[in-house]
Amino acid sequence: MNYRHAYHAGNFADVLKHVVLTRLLEYLKQKDKAFRVIDTHAGIGRYDLSSPEAQKTGEWQGGIGRLVDAAPEAQAAMLLAPYLDAVRACNADGQLKKYPGSPLVARHLLRKQDRLSAIELHPKDVAKLKTEFAGDFQTRVIELDGWLALGAHLPPKEKRGLVLIDPPFEEEGEFGRLVDGLAKAYKRWPGGIYALWYPIKDRKAVIGFRKALKETGVPKLLDIEFEIRPASQAPSLDGSGLVVANPPFTLEGELRILLPALHKLLVLEKPAHWTLNWLAGE
Numbered sequence: 597m598n599y600r601h602a603y604h605a606g607n608f609a610d611v612l613k614h615v616v617l618t619r620l621l622e623y624l625k626q627k628d629k630a631f632r633v634i635d636t637h638a639g640i641g642r643y644d645l646s647s648p649e650a651q652k653t654g655e656w657q658g659g660i661g662r663l664v665d666a667a668p669e670a671q672a673a674m675l676l677a678p679y680l681d682a683v684r685a686c687n688a689d690g691q692l693k694k695y696p697g698s699p700l701v702a703r704h705l706l707r708k709q710d711r712l713s714a715i716e717l718h719p720k721d722v723a724k725l726k727t728e729f730a731g732d733f734q735t736r737v738i739e740l741d742g743w744l745a746l747g748a749h750l751p752p753k754e755k756r757g758l759v760l761i762d763p764p765f766e767e768e769g770e771f772g773r774l775v776d777g778l779a780k781a782y783k784r785w786p787g788g789i790y791a792l793w794y795p796i797k798d799r800k801a802v803i804g805f806r807k808a809l810k811e812t813g814v815p816k817l818l819d820i821e822f823e824i825r826p827a828s829q830a831p832s833l834d835g836s837g838l839v840v841a842n843p844p845f846t847l848e849g850e851l852r853i854l855l856p857a858l859h860k861l862l863v864l865e866k867p868a869h870w871t872l873n874w875l876a877g878e
Contacts (some may be wrong), residue, residue: 598632601764604693605643607835608862611663611679612822613793614701615854616847618678620758620789623844630709632752633702634759636742638714640721640762640865641728642686643695656695658824661859664692668673675850678705699725703735711754714736720804736751746777751785757813759785762793771805778841779812789842796835798825809839809875818843818878820851820856825865834867839875848872 598818604610624631645656653795660683668676682704696704699714706712712735716722722739729735738745741765750759761777763770774792781790796802807819840847855870 601639601697602647602649603653604655605650605697606645606660607653608659608822609793609795609833610695611659611858612820612861613791613838614682614696614821615676615679615680615858616699616791616840616851617698617701617758617760618682619675619843619847619854620840621852622678622848624756624758624789625705627705627756628709629756630711630754631704632711632713632754632757633754634713634715634745634749634757635702635762635795636715636745636760637756637762637764638699638716638721638725638737638742639697640716640724641697641714643697643809645693645695645862647749659862660695661692662859668726668861669858671853676857686857692824695781698727698762702760703729703732706734708734711750711752712736712792713745713752715740715742715749740869741863743773743777744874746781747784750781750852755787757841758789758791759770760791760793765795771801772808775805775808775812778809778814780813782841784785784854787842789840789844792839792841794820794837794839795833796823796837797831797833806839806875813814814841814876816873816876817841818848819871819873819875820855821854821869821871821873823868823870824863825868848878 650750682701686696726737744759769786818840820838
């Protein structure tokens with residue numbers, strides 16, 4: 597599987613990740629005080645769904661392609677609105693041609709007092725990201741290994757905010773780095789919200805990841821698991837998940853409305869399930 601995100605932009609995993617991201621940001625906006633979003637693996641920011649990479653896999657058609665014109669019930673539609681607004685802001689002519697990565701989704705929702713740190717290591721991706729945010733005083737693009745940012749950039753001066761950790765899973769040991777990264781970051785900034793994305797491909801690795809997270813001692817961990825098909829014979833992306841540390845009190849209730857609505861639209865093969873479990877806390 598090629599993990600360059602241009603191949604996968606707008607797929608079901610992006611939809612889940614970015615819907616949760618928008619719900620976390622909407623919660624932070626309930627207070628006037630400024631907050632910061634730190635995106636540790638920011639990518640290029642904007643993805644062309646007509647590119648050869650996106651067309652080769654067509655994954656976006658099973659993700660945002662199914663959602664953009666869907667009509668979920670009223671509560672789910674209201675909760676999805678900020679995410680879909682961010683997608684439509686990338687497509688001024690009304691046709692779905694571009695997809696916003698997490699830094700663009702976050703930036704769309706920021707108020708004038710809020711800030712975004714978009715961190716990326718790949719030189720070509722950093723160059724595109726800097727072009728995307730040229731002249732934007734609320735966004736700082738930083739060329740850095742995202743794992744290092746969990747030490748060097750925490751806590752932010754705003755003392756409120758969210759860290760999105762979305763590694764590409766190109767190398768061995770990413771689950772371990774996620775666990776270690778959260779443990780280190782939490783010690784530096786225990787009041788922050790952390791969202792950790794992970795693929796559901798190697799089921800044993802996911803079980804070990806959850807067990808290791810429990811052992812970190814982080815007191816509140818909400819695990820969101822979203823499958824689009826049952827476990828495959830050959831390794832493939834059967835689902836994805838997010839673990840949210842310090843989740844807002846509103847998040848669980850919102851997800852119990854959103855996840856069944858999203859699952860109905862995005863599932864490819866049954867039996868497939870979504871689950872919402874507290875690894876620590878509630």
